[in-house]
Amino acid sequence: MARILTITANPLLDFLSSQALVPGKVTRCPALSPMAAGKGINVARVLQRHGHQTCACFFAGSHTGAMLSEAVAADGIPTLAIPTRARLRIGLISAANENQAQGSLLEDGFAVEEDEAQALLDAVNGRIADQDLVIISGSVPDPRLQQLYAKIAAECQNQQVTCWIDSYGAVMDAALDSPHPPSLSKPNREEYAMGSQWANVEELHITDGGKGTTIRRPEASYQLSPPPVQEINPVGSGDCYLAGLAHARLSGWELSDQFRYAAACGAANAARWDVAQIAPGPAIDVLLPQVRISEAR
Numbered sequence: 001m002a003r004i005l006t007i008t009a010n011p012l013l014d015f016l017s018s019q020a021l022v023p024g025k026v027t028r029c030p031a032l033s034p035m036a037a038g039k040g041i042n043v044a045r046v047l048q049r050h051g052h053q054t055c056a057c058f059f060a061g062s063h064t065g066a067m068l069s070e071a072v073a074a075d076g077i078p079t080l081a082i083p084t085r086a087r088l089r090i091g092l093i094s095a096a097n098e099n100q101a102q103g104s105l106l107e108d109g110f111a112v113e114e115d116e117a118q119a120l121l122d123a124v125n126g127r128i129a130d131q132d133l134v135i136i137s138g139s140v141p142d143p144r145l146q147q148l149y150a151k152i153a154a155e156c157q158n159q160q161v162t163c164w165i166d167s168y169g170a171v172m173d174a175a176l177d178s179p180h181p182p183s184l185s186k187p188n189r190e191e192y193a194m195g196s197q198w199a200n201v202e203e204l205h206i207t208d209g210g211k212g213t214t215i216r217r218p219e220a221s222y223q224l225s226p227p228p229v230q231e232i233n234p235v236g237s238g239d240c241y242l243a244g245l246a247h248a249r250l251s252g253w254e255l256s257d258q259f260r261y262a263a264a265c266g267a268a269n270a271a272r273w274d275v276a277q278i279a280p281g282p283a284i285d286v287l288l289p290q291v292r293i294s295e296a297r
C-alpha cells in the first residue's frame, strides 16, 4: 500500500439527471443527484479502490464546495478541502445512463484569490513529506494561477517526493519550463499539440483514446495498442490510465506490466457509462492480455 496525494485545482459538482434535456421544454426529473467530479478526485477514487492510502486535495468554495467535500468523503476518500470565497463551479449531466446519449453543461472555473492559493500551497507543502507520490490533475479555475503547479512541483522536488502532472496549456507549460519539472506527464493527443515544453519531462505518455499511446522514457520509447472495447463513455479514461499506472508502479511491477495495467484501466473505464468508477477485478484483468506493447529505440 502506498500513500498518494492528488491535487485538483478545478473540481466540479455535477448534477446528474436521468432525463434528457429537450430544448424549449421544461423537463421534469425525479432528482438531480450531486456527484463529485474532478480529475484528481477520479485518480484518488481509483487508487483508493486499489487499496492505497490516498488524500484528495481540492478547492471547495461555499455551499457547492461543501457538497463536493461530502460527496468525496462518502466515497471513502480522505479530503483536504481548501475554501474559496467564490462558490465551486457546477455542471449538469443529462440522461447519463447506459441507454441514452449523454449531454452536459459546465461552468469554466471560479475566482481564486491569492490568500486562497497560498492556503492550498501551505496545506500541500505540509503533507508532501508523508507521500510516495503527488499527482496534479486538470486545469486551473482562475488564469491567475498559472504558476501554481510549478510551485507544487518545486516543493515536491525540495522534499524529494515524485510529482506527476496531467494538465495542459499555460499552467502545464509553466511547470515544465520551471527548474523542477514533474517527472511524468500524460497529455492526450490534443493537449500535447497545445504544449511547447514537453521535451522537459522525463517520462511522457501521449494517449489518444482507443488509438495507440506513445510513451517516451529516457531509455527508450514505446507504443501501446489499447485493448479493443465497445466504447460507451471515454470521459475519465485518462485519469483511470494514470491511476492504473501509479498503482502498478508503486506496487513494483515490471515496466511492461505497468503499461499493460494502465491501458486496461483506461479501456475498462471507456467501456462503462459512469466516470472513474472502475475497481480491481475481472473487468480490468480480462483486458490485460489484449494490450500490445512494442519498443522503438
Ligand SMILES: Nc1ncnc2c1ncn2[C@@H]1O[C@H](COP(=O)(O)OP(=O)(O)OP(=O)(O)O)[C@@H](O)[C@H]1O
Pocket (backbone or CB within 6 Å): 187, 188, 189, 207, 208, 209, 210, 211, 212, 213, 226, 227, 228, 229, 230, 231, 234, 235, 236, 237, 238, 239, 240, 241, 262, 263, 264, 265, 266, 267, 268, 270
Ligand atoms: N475507446 C477506447 N478503447 C480502448 N481503450 C481506450 C478507449 N478510450 C480510452 N482508452 C484507454 O484509456 C487511455 C486514456 O484515454 P484518453 O486518451 O481518452 O484520455 P484523456 O483524453 O486524457 O481522458 P480524460 O482526460 O477524460 O480522463 C487510452 O490511452 C487507452 O489506453
Ligand SMILES: [Mg+2]
Pocket (backbone or CB within 6 Å): 166, 187, 188, 238, 239
Ligand atoms: Mg486527460
